Amino acid sequence: MVSYVIRRTLIMVPTLIFISMLVFAIIELPPGDYFESYVQELRVLGESADLQEIEELKARYGFDNPLPIRYLHWAWGLLQGDFGYSFDYRMPVNDVVGDRLYLTIIVSFFTIIFTWIVAFPIGLYSATHQYSWGDYGLTFLGLLGIAIPQFMLAIIMMYFANIWFGTSIGSLMDAEFVGEPMSWPKFWSVVEHMWIPVVIIGTGGTAAMIRRLRANLLDELRKQYVVTARAKGLSPRRVVWKYPLRMALNFFIADIGSLLPAIISGAEITAIVLSLETTGPMLIRALQAQDMYLAGSFLMFLAFLTVIGVLISDIALGILDPRIRLDGGSRK
Structure with missing residues (x-):
């Protein structure tokens, strides 16, 4: 394990160098x-x-x-x-990002937690009660979550919030805190407004994760070792929790490589619709304006998080699943 981590860390250096060249070339290409x-x-x-x-x-x-x-x-x-100077904002990139980076991390972190909390029990129930009415109903809701784009769901929620409650759900904070430094009143204002974008952004990911967990768990439940465990008289709960669920969680761990960069990039279109003070709209604006230092810094940070996330997921998978070997070679 130690040699694997050292080897992968050394490989990260030329990988990031190549990505930096590619990012710089893409920004300079237009x-x-x-x-x-x-x-x-x-x-x-x-x-x-x-x-x-x-x-x-x-x-x-x-x-x-x-x-x-x-x-x-x-x-x-x-x-x-x-990270250079943002010509579009006329200030250093570090100052441009400011609180947007922290707000993006907060929103994305709670979105991930919301996705896992909702998807895990629903996917487990749907797999263990296959072809029941609950399975059909949850499958239908999952397909709706996948089919409806996040920005459309945001528009629908904005409309009904205005019609039914006479309130606007745009932005991540009250108007008096926009542009102000982070403080406890501003933080609690963000918490009060955060649940709406968390639900909207997390809906699509929750629906997809429910389907994946259900499919993986059903595949494990049909394997011979599960049939043998049931034949020995083990309780249904223990049969599911002992090994099948553990093996079905592999994709949760494998998703870390994509979750870390998603924390920073966020749901760009949804953020624009809801007027969220996150980094997604800023990244789109930087790419459109050819603000190379701002766009390049964002892209390199996303690449760094992707490489770190893949390393973490590989190590965690090796610990979680004994069938995965990190040292390579054949085992006699």
């Missing part, structure tokens, strides 16, 4: 840069740009240098914790 897009946007609006300021920014951040030099400058800044 013609022009942020400054050209900015000047064109001002011309469309009938305004004039401060060309001297633009030239100073280009010289300061090396936009006149060749691409390899610019990549090395950007990568070295990432290693030092300097």
Whole structure:
């Protein structure tokens, strides 16, 4: 196990280097840069740009240098914790992200907890009561959750909240806390508003996870060792909890690799519909505006979380399931 972790950690270094090159190339691939897009946007609006300021920014951040030099400058800044300067927001990337990163982590964390709490008992019941009325009803609800897009569910909830209760469910906090530093009153305001986006974002993931847990558990319950356990007279509860459920949970652990980056990226379209102060809409805006330092920092952070998440899930799977061996080779 120790040698496996060391080997995987060493492999992470060239992997992240290659991803950083790919991210930088993708951001630089569209013609022009942020400054050209900015000047064109001002011309469309009938305004004039401060060309001297633009030239100073280009010289300061090396936009006149060749691409390899610019990549090395950007990568070295990432290693030092300097994520660069956001030209769109006119401030350092660290200041732009601000509370949005913490709010995104809070919302996504509780969304994951909500998904697991709802999906786990429903999937277990549906698998152990196959073809019952409860199974059919829960399956129908699961299919609805998969079929309805999250942004459409957000619009529906916004409409009925306004019609029935005369209230708006947009934003993550009361208006007086927007733009203010984090404090206990602001935190509790976020908690009060958070349950709506958590339910909306978690609905799709809950429905999909119910179906996966049901399918995996049904597959395990049909295997020979379960039939043998039942023939020996073990109670139905012990037959399910002893090994089949444990083996069926593998995909929960395997999902860690995708859950960690999802904590930061969040549900972008749903966040835009609900006017959530999360990082998803900011990432979309950065990509549209070719704000390379802001977009590149987001993408690299997502890549880092993906690599870490896959490592954690592989180690956890090796501990949970004895059939999975991390050392490779054949076993006699």
